[in-house]
Amino acid sequence: MLLFLALAFSCRKEPTAKDAKTIDREAYSKISKEHNSALADYRNKNYEAAYKRFLKLKNDYLALNDFSGAGYSTYLMAAIQWNYGDYISSESTAVEALQYLKKTGKDDNLISVYVLLGRISRKVFDYENAIKSYENAINLSNDSTSINIARNNIASIYADTQQYDKALQLLLHIQKSKYLDDDIVTKARVLDNIGATYFKLNKPEALGFLKHGLELRKKVNDEEGLVSSYLNYYDFYKDENHSLAISYAIKAYTTAYKIRNSEKKLNALKALAYTPSDDRDKYFKAFLKLNDSLYIAQSKAKLEFAKIRYDYANAQAELEAQKVQTRLQDEKDSLHKLLLGMGIVFAVGIAILIIYLLRARHKRAKVLEVYNTENRISKKIHDELANDVFNIMSFAESRDISLAGQQKLIQDLDTIYQKTRDISRENNTIDTSEKFDSVLKEMLADYNTGTINVMIISFDNIPWNEIDGHKKITVYRVLQELMVNMKKHSHADLVAIKFECENRQVSIRYSDNGTGLDTGKLNYKNGLQNAENRISAIDGSLTFDTSTGGLKVNCTFPI
Amino acid sequence: MYFSHINEKTLMFKKIIVAEDIDSISHGLKALLDQLDNTVVTYTKYCDETFLKIKRAQQDNNPFELLITDLSFKTSHMDVRLTSGEQLIEQLKKENFDIAIIAYSIDERGYNIRYLLDDQEINGYVAKGRESTPDLLKAIKAVYNGEKYISPHLAHLKKPAMLTDIDHFDLEIIKLLADGLSQNEIVEDFKRKGKKASSISSVEKRIIKMKASLKARNTTHLVSIAKDLGLV
Numbered sequence: 001m002l003l004f005l006a007l008a009f010s011c012r013k014e015p016t017a018k019d020a021k022t023i024d025r026e027a028y029s030k031i032s033k034e035h036n037s038a039l040a041d042y043r044n045k046n047y048e049a050a051y052k053r054f055l056k057l058k059n060d061y062l063a064l065n066d067f068s069g070a071g072y073s074t075y076l077m078a079a080i081q082w083n084y085g086d087y088i089s090s091e092s093t094a095v096e097a098l099q100y101l102k103k104t105g106k107d108d109n110l111i112s113v114y115v116l117l118g119r120i121s122r123k124v125f126d127y128e129n130a131i132k133s134y135e136n137a138i139n140l141s142n143d144s145t146s147i148n149i150a151r152n153n154i155a156s157i158y159a160d161t162q163q164y165d166k167a168l169q170l171l172l173h174i175q176k177s178k179y180l181d182d183d184i185v186t187k188a189r190v191l192d193n194i195g196a197t198y199f200k201l202n203k204p205e206a207l208g209f210l211k212h213g214l215e216l217r218k219k220v221n222d223e224e225g226l227v228s229s230y231l232n233y234y235d236f237y238k239d240e241n242h243s244l245a246i247s248y249a250i251k252a253y254t255t256a257y258k259i260r261n262s263e264k265k266l267n268a269l270k271a272l273a274y275t276p277s278d279d280r281d282k283y284f285k286a287f288l289k290l291n292d293s294l295y296i297a298q299s300k301a302k303l304e305f306a307k308i309r310y311d312y313a314n315a316q317a318e319l320e321a322q323k324v325q326t327r328l329q330d331e332k333d334s335l336h337k338l339l340l341g342m343g344i345v346f347a348v349g350i351a352i353l354i355i356y357l358l359r360a361r362h363k364r365a366k367v368l369e370v371y372n373t374e375n376r377i378s379k380k381i382h383d384e385l386a387n388d389v390f391n392i393m394s395f396a397e398s399r400d401i402s403l404a405g406q407q408k409l410i411q412d413l414d415t416i417y418q419k420t421r422d423i424s425r426e427n428n429t430i431d432t433s434e435k436f437d438s439v440l441k442e443m444l445a446d447y448n449t450g451t452i453n454v455m456i457i458s459f460d461n462i463p464w465n466e467i468d469g470h471k472k473i474t475v476y477r478v479l480q481e482l483m484v485n486m487k488k489h490s491h492a493d494l495v496a497i498k499f500e501c502e503n504r505q506v507s508i509r510y511s512d513n514g515t516g517l518d519t520g521k522l523n524y525k526n527g528l529q530n531a532e533n534r535i536s537a538i539d540g541s542l543t544f545d546t547s548t549g550g551l552k553v554n555c556t557f558p559i
Numbered sequence: 560m561y562f563s564h565i566n567e568k569t570l571m572f573k574k575i576i577v578a579e580d581i582d583s584i585s586h587g588l589k590a591l592l593d594q595l596d597n598t599v600v601t602y603t604k605y606c607d608e609t610f611l612k613i614k615r616a617q618q619d620n621n622p623f624e625l626l627i628t629d630l631s632f633k634t635s636h637m638d639v640r641l642t643s644g645e646q647l648i649e650q651l652k653k654e655n656f657d658i659a660i661i662a663y664s665i666d667e668r669g670y671n672i673r674y675l676l677d678d679q680e681i682n683g684y685v686a687k688g689r690e691s692t693p694d695l696l697k698a699i700k701a702v703y704n705g706e707k708y709i710s711p712h713l714a715h716l717k718k719p720a721m722l723t724d725i726d727h728f729d730l731e732i733i734k735l736l737a738d739g740l741s742q743n744e745i746v747e748d749f750k751r752k753g754k755k756a757s758s759i760s761s762v763e764k765r766i767i768k769m770k771a772s773l774k775a776r777n778t779t780h781l782v783s784i785a786k787d788l789g790l791v
Contacts (some may be wrong), residue, residue, distance in 0.1 A: 414689040421665055421688075428668070435670060438719060442669045445722045455723040455772055457730065457790065494773060496725070496788040511788045552789055 024064065031060050031069070038073070047080045051305060054080075055312050062100075068107055071100035075113050082116060084301035085263070085294070091120045111137045111146055118153055127157050144179035148186050152193060159197055168197045188216035188225055196232045210236060227256045227264045234271050246277050262297070266290050365537060372530050373427065380423055388416050426484065430476050432469035440476055444497065447483045454483075457498040462506060467559055474534045475508065478542070478555060481531040482510050490514025490551060501559075506540075510553040516546035572659075572703055574621070576601045578609040578628040578647065579663070584687070588627070591692055606632060606641035610650060613658060623658055625702065626651070627695070630664040630671075645671075648679050659702050661685060663695060669716035676709065676717070683708035723772040725790075728754070729765055734791045737782045742766065 038053035054073040061069035074097035081090035094117050101107045114137035121130035134150040134157075141147050151174050158167035171194045174180065180187045192213030198206035210232055217225040230252035237245035253268035269290055272283035392412050395405075431439050441456070448454040464472070479497070486492050492514030500507040517528075528544075535542040540557025575598060579585045585602055592600045601623070603609040609628070616622050630644035641647050648660055661683035662675055675681045683698040685691060685708070698708040709717060735745045742762055749757035766778065773788075775781035785791050 410689065417688065421667070424665065425667065428666075431670070435674075438670050439668075441722055442719065445669075445719075448722055453723060453772055453774060455725050457725040458727055459724060494784065494788060496790055498790065509789060511790075513784070513787060548789075549787060 027060070027064060031057065031064075034060070035069070035073075038076070042076060042080070047083060048304060048308070051077055051080045052308055052312070055308060059316070067100040067103040068109075071097045071104065071107065071113075072109050074100060075109055075116070078113070078116055081301075081305055082120065084305070085298040086302045086305060087120050087123050089302060089305060091117065091124075094120065106140070111141045111143075111150075114140070115146075115150060115153070118150070122153070122157055122160065127161055130157055144177060145183045145186060148174050148177055148180060148183065148190070152186065152190050155193060155197075159193070159200065162200075164197050164200045168194065168201065171197060184216055184220045185222050185225060188213045188220070188222060189228070191216065192225070192229050192232055196235065199232070199236055207236065223255055223259045224261065224264070227252045227259075227261065227268070230255065231264075231267055231271060234275075238271070238275055242275055242277065246272060246275055249275065262290065262294050266294060369533075369537075372533065376527055376530065377423060377427060384419050384423075385416060388412070388419070392416070426480065430473050432472045434465060436472050436476075437464045440472075440479070443476065443480055444483065447487055447495070452487070452493050452495065454495045455497070457496060459499050461499045461501050463501065463559070467506070471538050471557065471559075474538050474540075474557070475506075475555075477534055478531040479508070479510070481527050482553060485528060486512050486514060486551075490516070492550065504559045506557055506559060508555045510555070511550060513550040516549065516551050517544060570703070571595050571598055572624040572699070573597060574599050574601075574616070574623045575625045575627065576603065576609060576612060576623045578603050578606060578626065578632075578644065580604045580629065580632045584629075587692065588695075591696060605639065606644065606647040607639060610641060610647055613651065613656060614654075617656065622656075625659045625661065625699065627661045627663050627699075630662055630666050645675070645679075648675065648681060652679055661695070661698050661702060661708070663687060663691070667713060667716070669719065672709070672713060672716050673719070676707065684710065684713065686710040686713050688712075723768075725769070725772070729769055730790060732762060732765055733769065733782060733785045736766075736778055737786065737791050 034053060034057055038050050038057055041047075041050035041053060054077045058070045058073040058077070061067070061073060074093060078090045078093035078097055081087075081093055094113050097113050098110070098117070101110045101113060114133045118130045118133035118137065121127070121133060131154055134154045137150045138147050141150070151170055155167045155170040155174070158164070158170065171190055174190050175194065180190065190213075191209050195206050195209030195211075195213055198204075198209060210229065214226070214229040214233070216222075217229055230248045233248040234245045234252065237248065249268050249271040253265060253272065256262075256264035256268055266287065269283055269287035273280060273287045277283075392409065395412070396409065430436075437459070441459070444454050444456065467475075483495075486495060490512055492512035494513045496509075496511050498509040498511075500509070532542045535555055535557060538557045540555065543554045545552040545554070572595075575592065575595075577585065577588055577592070577600060579588060579602070589600070589602070592598065601612060603612060606628075609626070613623055613626065626647075628644045628647060632643060634642065641650060644662060644664070648662070651658060651660070660681040662681055663685045665687045666672075667686060672684050676684055682702040685695045685698045688710075690710070690712075694710050698710075701708040732745060735748060740748065742759070746757060746759050746762050749762070766781070769775070769785075770778070770781050773781055773784045775784050782791075
C-alpha cells in the first residue's frame with residue numbers, strides 16, 4: 001500500500017538544477033528571436049509593435065537577471081517615446097534603462113542612454129541637465145565619434161542659450177579632432193553648426209561652413225541633415241532675400257516630407273509662415289494644422305504607450321494571478337490525490353478487515369464442523385465398537401479357544417469390522433458431480449431393506465445440476481443423518497421423502513411411521529442437531545414435527 | 560485353512576503387481592499369492608510407484624499381467640500425483656496398458672463399484688472382509704479366464720439400488736382415492752383431464768404398487784397411511 005502511494009505521488013517532479021540550465025538555454029534562444037523581431041519592427045518604424053515587444057522583452061530579461069538586455073530594451077522603448085515626442089515618459093523610461101545598465105557596470109549602451117537623456121533635457125529646455133547628461137556620455141565613452149556627437153550637442157545647447165562664442169569655441173575644437181573624418185554625418189553636422197554659429201555672430205565665415213556642410217550631406221545623402229542645412233540657409237537669407245530664403249524653406253519642407261519627419265516639416269512650415277510671400281497664409285494654416293495634428297499625435301502616442309504599459313501590466317498581473325491559481329490548483333490536486341490515496345487505503349483496509357472477519361467466521365464454522373464430526377465419530381467408536389471389542393476380549397480371556405470358540409470369535413470380529421466399515425461409509429467423501437442424484441439415491445437405497453420401505457416422491461423435481469457442491473453435501477449428510485436416526489431409534493418401516501422446488505427454494509419433506517422423537521433427546525443425542533447446523537449454514541431451515549405420529553422433518557434451503 | 564485347495568497346477572498369471580499400503584493386509588495377500596507356483600508378485604505401497612513399475616516393465620518387454628489394487632491410500636508427505644486407486648486405474652486405462660485389474664477394497668459404494676467395473680472396465684471387484692481371501696483367489700482365477708468378477712455379497716450392486724419412486728400421478732391417484740373416488744371414477748377423471756396414464760390397467764397397476772410400497776392391506780388403509788406420511 002505504501003509503495004502504491006509512493007508511486008502515485010512521485011508523478012509530481014520538481015525541476016532539478018540540470019533542468020534549470022536547460023530551461024535557461026531554451027529561454028534565451030526564444031528571447032533572442034523575440035529581440036531580433038523587436039529590432040526589425042523598430043527599424044521598420046513599427047514603433048507600437050516594437051514598443052510592445054521590448055516591454056515584454058524587458059521583463060523576460062529581468063526574469064533571467066539579464067540587466068544588460070533589460071537595459072537595452074528599456075532604452076529602445078525610451079527612444080520610441082522620444083520619437084513620438086513623449087519626452088516626459090521617454091525621460092522616465094530612459095532613467096529606468098540607466099538603472100538597469102548601471103548594474104552591469106560599464107555598458108556601451110549607457111552612452112546611448114545619456115545621449116538620449118541629454119536630447120530630452122534639451123527639448124524640455126533643461127539645458128543644465130542636458131549638458132550633464134552629455135558630459136556623462138563623454139566620460140564613459142572611449143569612442144571619439146560618440147564623444148564628438150556629444151560635444152556637438154553641447155555646443156548646440158550653448159547656441160540655444162545664445163552663448164555663441166562658447167559654442168563656436170567647442171565646435172572648432174571638435175572640428176580639429178582627427179577622428180572627425182571617420183564620421184562624415186557628424187562632420188557635416190559640426191560644419192553646419194559652425195556656419196550657423198558664425199551667422200549668429202554676424203561673421204562672414206558663416207556661408208562657407210554652411211556650404212561645406214551642405215555639400216557633405218548631399219554626398220552621403222544625409223536627408224535629415226539636409227533639412228537642417230536648408231533651414232540654416234533659410235535663416236541666413238530670411239532677412240536679405242525672401243524668395244531665396246523661401247526656396248530653401250521649401251527644400252527643407254519637401255525633404256522633411258520625404259523622410260516623414262513631422263517635427264522638421266513643422267520647422268520648415270514655421271519658417272515659410274514667418275517669411276512674407278504670396279502663400280504665407282497658406283503656409284501659416286498648414287503650420288497650424290500640422291502643429292495641431294502633431295500635438296494630437298503626440299497626445300495619442302502618450303496615451304497609446306500608456307495603454308500598452310497598462311495592458312501589459314494587466315496581463316502580467318493576470319498571469320501572476322493565473323500562476324497563483326495554478327499553484328493553488330496544484331495544491332488542491334495534490335490534496336485530492338492525497339485524499340484519494342487515503343480513501344483507497346481506507347477502502348482496501350476495510351475490505352481486508354471484512355475478508356479477514358469472513359475468513360475467521362468461515363474458519364470458526366469449519367473448525368466447529370470438524371469438531372462436531374470428530375465428536376460424533378469418537379462417540380460412535382465408543383458406543384458401538386469399544387463395547388464389542390471389550391466383550392470379545394472378555395470372551396477370549398474366559399474361554400479356552402476351541403474350534404467352536406474360534407468360529408464365534410471370528411464372527412464377532414467380523415461384526416466389528418462391518419461396524420467400522422459403516423462408520424467409514426457414513427463419513428466418506430461425497431461425489432458432487434452430475435452423478436450426485438444416483439449417489440444420493442444409492443445412499444437412501446441402502447436403508448431400503450426387506451423390512452424398511454424407503455420411498456422417494458418426485459425426486460426429479462430438484463434441478464440437482466444447479467445446486468452448489470456444498471449444498472449437495474449438506475442434503476446428503478442431512479438425509480443420511482435422518483436415515484441413520486430412523487434405522488436406529490424409530491422402528492419405522494415406512495419412509496417417504498418428498499422433493500419439491502418452487503421459486504428456487506428447495507423443500508425436502510421427510511416422514512416416517514416410527515416412534516417419533518423424544519424431544520428431550522432431540523438435541524445432540526441423535527446427531528440431528530448436526531443436521532440442523534448444516535442446514536442453517538446454507539441459509540436453510542430444518543423443522544421437526546412429531547404431532548401426527550412418526551416423525552416429519554421439513555428441510556428447506558435456497559438454491 | 561482356506562488356502563488348502565489352491566495348490567492346483569493350473570495356468571496362472573506369471574507376473575502380478577499389488578498396490579496396498581497397509582502392511583498387515585499386504586502380508587495376508589502375500590500368504591495367499593505365495594501359494595501360486597511360477598508367479599512373480601511385486602508389492603508396492605504408493606500409486607505413483609505402482610504406475611512407474613508397470614510402465615517400466617512394459618518398456619522392458621516384461622509386462623505385469625495383473626494389478627491388484629486397493630482404492631484408498633494414506634496421504635503421504637511426498638509430492639504425490641496419483642493419490643487413489645481410482646486415479647491409478649484411470650491413468651492406466653488412459654494410456655492403454657494391457658493389464659488386468661482387480662480392485663480390492665472396503666469401499667462398498669455401489670456407484671463407485673459400477674463406475675470401475677462398467678466405465679473403467681476393470682476386471683474384478685473384491686470386497687475386503689471376512690471372506691475376502693478365498694474371494695480374491697476366485698477373482699484371480701476368473702479374471703485369468705477372461706471373466707468379470709464381483710464379490711458375491713456385492714453382486715446386488717451391479718445394478719443401481721432400487722428405491723420406490725412415487726411420481727405425481729401416484730400422488731394424484733391417492734388424492735382422488737382419499738376424496739372417495741373409485742378406481743373407475745379415477746380413470747374417468749383422468750380421461751376427462753386428458754392425462755396420459757388413464758387406462759384402467761395403468762391406474763390399477765399404480766394402486767397395487769403403492770399398496771405394496773406403503774404396506775397397505777387395502778385401498779382405505781393405503782389412503783390412511785399416505786395421509787399419516789403427509790403424502791396427501
